[in-house]
Amino acid sequence: MSAEPHSTLPPVRLHSDAELARDALVAPLFARAVRPARWAGPDTRVDVGGELVADQLPAAAEVLGLDPADEDSPVYASQAWRVAVDTGLVDVTEPEEDSGDGADGAEPEYGTAAPGEDLPLLASGAPADVLDLWLAALDTVLADAAVPDLDDLVDALDAGGDIDFDRLDWNPQREADFLDGVLANLYLLSVSEGAPGDGRVPLPVLAASMIMSDDMGDPSDAVLEQVSDAMMRLDDQFRQLEPIGLVDYQPVDEALMAEADDLADADAVAGGPGQAEDDEDITRYGMVRLTPLGLYGVRARMLEAGVEAPAVGELAGKGADALLDAVSFYPEGAAQAEIEQWLAGRDLPAAVAELLAAARGDDEAAPLRRLRCQQALTPAGPEAEPAVRAVLDDPQLGGLARVWLAEHGAADVPAPDQEMVFWLTVDTIAAQLAADGETEELPLLMRSLTEHHAGFFDQVWRVEHPATAYVLEAMGRLHPDKKAAKEARKAAFKARSRRP
Structure with a gap:
């Protein structure tokens, strides 16, 4: 897959x-x-x-x-x-x-x-044994679903009663790859942060994901016909896949089957899962979702094919370095869920110390590791305070520690010096850029972090952080204050010039 x-x-x-x-x-x-x-x-x-x-x-x-x-x-x-x-x-x-x-x-x-x-x-084996048998059954059903229907096979019979595969235009590997691709797209739509609440995906959206590229403009009639044909194939295939427990499927309305030429109307195809309520009633065009068992089955097939398909909880037994490296690429909600499972059952002070140690580094991914570390420490209670205080003098973690202590109402939190403030500003923006890219919220964060420091750009370019020039260049593009943006561009030039 x-x-x-x-x-x-x-x-x-x-x-x-x-x-x-x-x-x-x-x-x-x-x-x-x-x-x-x-x-x-x-x-x-x-x-x-x-x-x-x-x-x-x-x-x-x-x-x-x-x-x-x-x-x-x-x-x-x-x-x-x-x-x-x-x-x-x-x-x-x-x-x-x-x-x-x-x-x-x-x-x-x-x-x-x-x-x-x-x-x-089935009666005495472990759950994993049952699931292995079910996966074998799934392979059989998927192979059957990729076979043309009986009408197509009859139409392709030659005079001698044998199937004319050229007339049938059926390539078994191509059909299997198509169905695998559909399931992979359905899986991705199901696990993404913006997935519909009930997990159901309109059939036109799924069919279009196999035919239309993301950068395609208004689809031509030929493309819409391909989407319509794909929908009809998928309607038949999902009917076959539902009994094995892979999907919940609401078939295409039979009344629409008689009007197949209308199935690929541009509104339905161009819409997405979030637009379903705006369309005439896109549910009539078919709705499908992977069941919990289906998510397991598609992921198992991906893993067998060598695709890295992570699951929440699989890092629970690994070290903090592996945890932070992995969740750095997770959406925020999934990262938090993984972190909570990692912390569960661990001695909290020792776990906090391990997380802080793993957050250090000058590599490109380090700012995002520190952001995820800060996220992991947010729900920690007073028992984490000694481990956090232990890094107050650490040049990379001292700012993070002060933020945590202040947010948790700790007493005697030492004020950071100016160098630490600037370093933490660069680190925070670098982490946000790595996590979410140039979002609409980032300019507001930049304004918030810089407006309280007179002469910020006159000094920040000297900060010994690997991402200083990169962050200043981003501020030069994104800062909502034009004067500040200009100062950021000048500072970025100075930061680049001072590096060998």
Whole structure:
């Protein structure tokens, strides 16, 4: 699967393995696969490929509680059986391929089936065992979802009854990659800070994310038709993926299916999750969200493909240096959640000392580490005070320590000297630039940090901070006071000139 680099892929908040395993066991298709696995025995007959022979499908349908007379029941039974075989819930011994089909009067040979050795894991195994079996079932369902529908296959039959793959225009790898890409985009939309509250994404938005680039202007009719075609494919695929528990899906309104040419109207395609209420009723075009189990499943596939997809809580057992390095790239909410889990169960004074030590440094990422450290210390109580006071004389941490002590009402907080004030100003702005870029709020922060110091720009360029010139250049672009911005540009030039 493909995804953005780890620095732009936010961490996901997963349910516990026990909760996810319970979700897996009640996923309709997975639960259906368990029943024929328990039913399999000496009289179960299979063809080459491990498929149930046709005359056994009615009995399998009954095991599933389906009406054997219903024309769809054999399809459901066959699908459940295939999932059971592919996941190891059933062990099959296939017949020899040259054993005959009974056409010469001889009785055809069949293979046999029996409950698989993995079947008991559903009752006695660990949650991780259940989830491994569910992931295997997911692989089967995803492979099925990438196959063209029956109508397309029938249309592609040649005179000899074989599938003409050129006419079908079906490339298995391309289709699998497309579906993986869709799920990766849905995952990213689900875990981003600005994700919709209920996690539901309009189908036009998801389809457009696969067809339209971010810098594309008004889409052409040809592009809109591609989006419409993608929506129709996704509508069919999500209907197949919902029974395995991967997604919650509200299908495209059947009334709109009859007006497929209207599905790719520009408003629906150009809108985003936050615009759904402004559209005519975009829910009619289909809505989808990854379930908690789906988030787990897509992330597992990403990890298997070598994509770095972090999860909140996975740093709990690592050192403070690893924690601060990682959360420096997290959105603020996710960073706070990770920090809280890291602190839980630790001796707080020792943890605070470790965080402060990890926040030191002159490297490019150090200002943001110190910002995350300050964020981590915010909820700490009086027991953290000794460790914080221990760094009051530290040139890199002394300002941070004074801010924390003042905010927590501590007594006898020494005033910082001017050099520390200027250093902390540079460090704070550098951290904000690294965290969020040039936001609308940053000019206001610059004004707040500089307006109380007469002659600020005459002195700040001398600050021994690696980011001094970089910060001053940013202030020259962004400071809301034109005179101050001009002074910042002059100071940036001086700062650059004094460095070898």
